[in-house]
Amino acid sequence: NSTNRLIFTIEDDNHPSFNSFAVADNEELEKLRILTTSKMKPISIDPSAYPKWLDQHKASSAMLEKQSMVTFKEMPLFSIVVPLFNTPEKLFKEMVESVLKQSYSNWELVLVNASPDNSALVDMVETAKNKDVRIKVIELANNSGISKNTLAGTKEAKGDFICFLDHDDTLEPSALYEYARAINAENNADLIYCDEDKLFANGSYGDPFFKPDLSIDLLRSVNYICHFLAIRKTLFDSLEYGDEQYDGAQDHD
Missing domain, CATH: 3.90.550.10 (Spore Coat Polysaccharide Biosynthesis Protein SpsA; Chain A)
Structure with a gap:
């Protein structure tokens, strides 16, 4: 099986001398996908979150x-x-x-x-x-x-x-x-x-x-x-x- 990896580079414009990177393999990518899916679910399909969103956006x-x-x-x-x-x-x-x-x-x-x-x-x-x-x-x-x-x-x-x-x-x-x-x-x-x-x-x-x-x-x-x-x-x-x-x-x- 082929192994896929994502490499993230990390930079800070305020501190150009600072830079780093991180590597995520398949298992970490799957955890990241699950986490982001739950965190970034569209409000339109998340009825439990919509009332709170609406309160925040009402005048x-x-x-x-x-x-x-x-x-x-x-x-x-x-x-x-x-x-x-x-x-x-x-x-x-x-x-x-x-x-x-x-x-x-x-x-x-x-x-x-x-x-x-x-x-x-x-x-x-x-x-x-x-x-x-x-x-x-x-x-x-x-x-x-x-x-x-x-x-x-x-x-x-x-x-x-x-x-x-x-x-x-x-x-x-x-x-x-x-x-x-x-x-x-x-x-x-x-x-x-x-x-x-x-x-x-x-x-x-x-x-x-x-x-x-x-x-x-x-x-x-x-x-x-x-x-x-x-x-x-x-x-x-x-x-x-x-x-x-x-x-x-x-x-x-």
């Missing part, structure tokens, strides 16, 4: 306070369009609260209610509308499917960017701030998306989806952009959107 209350005082050179208006259909109370309230808690304040929330006979939802929508002038409500006579319902909301949107949010989604409080910051860093940006994860019924987070920069090959394979998608309104208005044949795949469309 703190102090950071959110600072974000709320920032004035960018460009302060885009974000129109967050949410199609509603028999939305459960808990999900609706969590979604609305996550928008109200945004550290970036230049937004409007466009609620498109396609279940006018659901009196409980109608009341919740009206309560939300009365809570903040930035919340707009569109009442549809009937449900035409998520694509056409969403399109009805985009037609009433006044923002520089249209943002697509489902009725069971929530946003991190720094989300719109980060989008505004990205737009100011790349002022020709027409489309923005972000990582996402799942919020489970017990209040815990998991199953994160960490996404790359734009990948045409990946886009042709899976709906990886998905949530939370924002697109410049002037570009969106040039597209043909709202075909019900894409219901269920409307985000990818």
